[in-house]
Amino acid sequence: MEFLSDYGLFLLKAITVVIAILFVVGGVVAVGARNRKPGSEGELSVRKLNDELEDDREQLEDAILSKDELKALDKDKKKEDKARLKAEKKRSKDGLESREVRKRVFVMDFDGDIQASAVDTFRREITAVLTMARPDDEVVVRLESGGGMVHSYGLAASQLKRIRDKGIALTVCVDRVAASGGYMMACIANRIVAAPFAIIGSIGVVAQLPNFSRLLKKHDVDYELFTAGEYKRTVTMFGHNSMKAKDKFQSDLEDTHDLFKAHVKQFRPRIEIEKVATGDIWYGQQAIENKLIDEVGTSDDYIVAACDRADVFGVRYEHRKTLQEKLGISLQKGIESAFTRILTVLSRQQQSKG
Template sequence: MEFLMEYAGFLAKTVTLVAAILVLLVAFASVRGRGRGKGSGQLNVVHLNDFYKTLHQRLEQAVLDKDLLKQQRKVEAKAAKLAKKQGLAAKPRLFVLDFDGDIKASATDSLRHEITALLSMATAADEVVLRLESGGGMVHSYGLASSQLARVRQAGIPLTVCVDKVAASGGYMMACIGNRIISAPFAILGSIGVVAQLPNVHRLLKKHEIDFEVLTAGEYKRTLTVFGENTDKGREKFQEDLEITHELFKGFVARYRPQLNIDEIATGEVWLGLAAQGKLLVDDLQTSDEYLAERAKSAELYQLHYAEKKSLQERVGLAASLTLDRLILSWWSRLYQQRFW
C-alpha cells in the first residue's frame, strides 16, 4: 500500500509537470503569434515533370534488365545534351492549382495568393489548371472564390478546370469560369440552384409558455427566424430573395458558358459527367491525371500551394478537428454501410 501511495504521488507530480510545460508552450506560442497577421505563409512549388519522370524511371528499374536500362539511360542523356546544345525553345508553362471546397470555401484563402503569384509571371502562352472538388456552400464565399478565378480569365491566360469527383452548386459556379471544363465520366456536376432551410421552434416555445421577442428596425431586417413566429409575408420575402439570388447565379453561369440552355439546366438538378457533356456543362471526359500526364510531354508543369503558418493552438485545434471528422465519417459509413451509389 505504501508503494502504491508513493507511486500515485510520483504520477501526480509527473502529470502536473507535463501540464505546466504544455501551458508554457501554449503561452509562448501565443506571444510569438501576436502581431503576426495574414500573409505569413509560404508558397510551395513542385515541378510535376520531375514527379512523372521519377515514376517512369522507377518502373523502368523494376522491369528492364540492367544492360537495357543502362542503354536507355545513355540514350536519354544523349538526347538531353543534344537538346541543350541546340538551344531548343522553352516549353510553355502550366500552373496547377487545387481547390478542395468546404461549405465556407475556406480554400479561397490559399487560392487568392496562388493566383496572385502566378499572375506575376504567367503569360497568354501559359495555362492554368484547377483541380476542383466541391459540392458548394455559402453564396458569398463561393462568389469570392469565383472572382479569384475570374482574375485568370481577365488576364487572358487559358484556364482549364478538371473535375474528378464533384463540382456542384458553388463548385460549378467556379468551374464555369474555365475556358475548358474536363470531367471524369462519373463526376457530379450542375445543381445550379439555391437552397435555404432552417428549423422553427416557435410552437414548442409557445406550448411551454416561453416568450421570444424579435425586435427589428427595417421591415425586412428579419424574414424567417428560428425562435420567432414566422409570417406569410416574411416567407414571401425570403422566397423572393432566393429567386433573385438564383437569377444572379444563372446570369453568372450564362456569361461564361453562353452555349448552355440556361433555363433547361438551372433547375437545381445534377448530372454525371457522361450526361453533363450532353448538356454542354463540360467539354471533355477525362481524369485530371490523364490530362496532366499528357500535357507534361509538351509543357513544364508547376504545382502551386500556398500554406499559412499555423500557431500551436491552431495546429492542436486542427488535429482535434480532423480526428473528430474521421470518427464521424467512420460512424456514418458504418451506419449506412457505404451504400451511397
C-alpha cells in the same frame, strides 16, 4: 440476438466517443489558428511536377528493366541530350534564341467546404501566379466542392475570373464533385474536364431553417424582434413567420437563382440554361451531353499530358503550423483513420451477409 444488441450498443458508444474527441481536437486546432501571429502565416510552395513524374518513371525503370535495357535506355537519353545541345548551339550561331521558351502550366487545388474557407489561401496563390504568368501560359485548378454560401462562393468565383480577365487560359478539372457553388466556380473556366462519375450541376438555390415558435409558445416564452426597415428581417427561427415574410424570402431566393443562371449563361453560352438550372445534378458523361463540361477525364490524365508539352508547376500556399496545431492534426488524422477502418470492416461484414 443479444450479442448483436450488445455489439450495436458498443458501436454507438464508440462512435460517440470518437465524435467527442474530434470535437475537442478541432477546438485545439482552432485555438492554435487564432493565436497565429500576423506576418508569419505561411509561404508559397512550388513543385515542378515534370521532375516528380520523371523521378517516378526512373524508379520504375530501375525496378523493372534489366541491366542491358537500362544501359540502352541511358545511351538513347545521351543521344537526345547531345542532339538538343547541338540544336541550341546552331540557333545561337544563327542569332536566334538559344533555347525555345516553353509554355508553363500552374496547377492549384480548391477543396471547398460550405463557407468556401479555402478562398483565403486560394486568392494568394492566384495573385502569386498572376505576377509571373505569360499570356500563352495556362492555369489548371483541381476543384472539389458541393457548394455552400452564395457570397463565399461568389468571391471564390471572382478569383477565377481574375485569371480569365488577364487573358490566361483557365482549365478546371473535377474528379469528384463541382455542384452548386462549386459549379459557379467551374463554369468560369475556358475548359472543364470532369471524371466519368464526377457530380456536376445543381444550378439552384436552397435555404431551410427550423421554427420553434410553437414550442416557445407552449412553454409561455415570448420572443420579441425589433427591426428598422420593413425587410431587415423576413423569416425567423423563433417568431411567427407571416405569409408576407415567407413570400419575400422566396422572392429573394428566386432573385439569387436568376443571378446564378445569368452567371452560368455568361460563361457557358451554349448551355440551354432553363433545361439545366433545375437544381438537378449530372454525372460526367451526362454533363458533357448537356454542355456543362467539355471533356470527360481525370485531372491525373490531364496533368500528365501537360507535362509532355509544358513545364508544369504545382502551387500551394501553406500556413506554418504551431506545435499545438501539428499535434492536434496528427491526433485528428489518427482518429479519423481508425474510424474509417471500423466503418470499412462493418461494410464488408454487411456485404458478406448479403
